[in-house]
């Protein structure tokens with residue numbers, strides 16, 4: 001059952017409109033992205049990195065969406081994503097960050113368990129969410145299953161996943177560093193040591209085939 005109907009607004013890539021059970025994401029123009037990023041990173045405008053950063057994010061999103069479109073990925077893991085012209089339609093979910101807020105530690109740990117199981121599930125489908133920002137990039141659907149909503153930051157390349165595992169990429173990301181209590185971080189670390197390993201990657205990874 002849905003617990004919250006919080007509306008958060010778009011990030012760098014999409015304007016979000018909410019329907020009762022669905023969300024519609026319309027790609028932002030280059031200019032709209034600039035207007036979104038400027039208040040967050042005003043210092044960037046002072047150097048050329050600003051334009052480069054925006055172009056990098058836009059091209060990563062193109063790569064990610066194209067990758068989904070041309071592969072037989074289980075779309076239920078992506079909140080039943082469908083494409084309609086340039087729009088993306090998805091089931092509306094409760095973001096992990098909002099669900100975490102209202103749970104006790106034991107239930108919060110279960111959310112982390114769900115996340116790690118989900119990561120292995122994506123590996124079996126041949127994709128991976130590169131940012132590890134699971135608190136805002138994943139949510140619970142109406143059937144209480146964890147799904148991925150941010151579809152602009154995927155890789156389909158096992159070597160990229162492996163190099164992230166070696167660098168322990170999640171530790172630099174704000175979901176881990178800012179959204180977890182000390183106790184939950186410890187729990188996350190324990191699970192990461194078990195789940196985010198080269199051996200598990202080899203065990204679960206299945207290359208996806210282009211249709």
Ligand SMILES: Nc1ncnc2c1ncn2[C@@H]1O[C@H](COP(=O)(O)OP(=O)(O)OP(=O)(O)O)[C@@H](O)[C@H]1O
Pocket residue numbers: 007008009010011012013014015016023025061079090091092093094095136139149150151152153
């Ligand atoms: N399926 C969904 N259900 C509920 N809320 C959603 C859903 N998809 C997106 N949102 C809300 O809209 C925000 C922005 O969505 P999303 O992360 O997909 O776009 P973006 O941040 O512009 O793109 P990207 O993360 O690929 O750069 C999310 O952080 C979330 O709050």
Ligand SMILES: [Mg+2]
Pocket residue numbers: 011012150
């Ligand atoms: Mg986002």
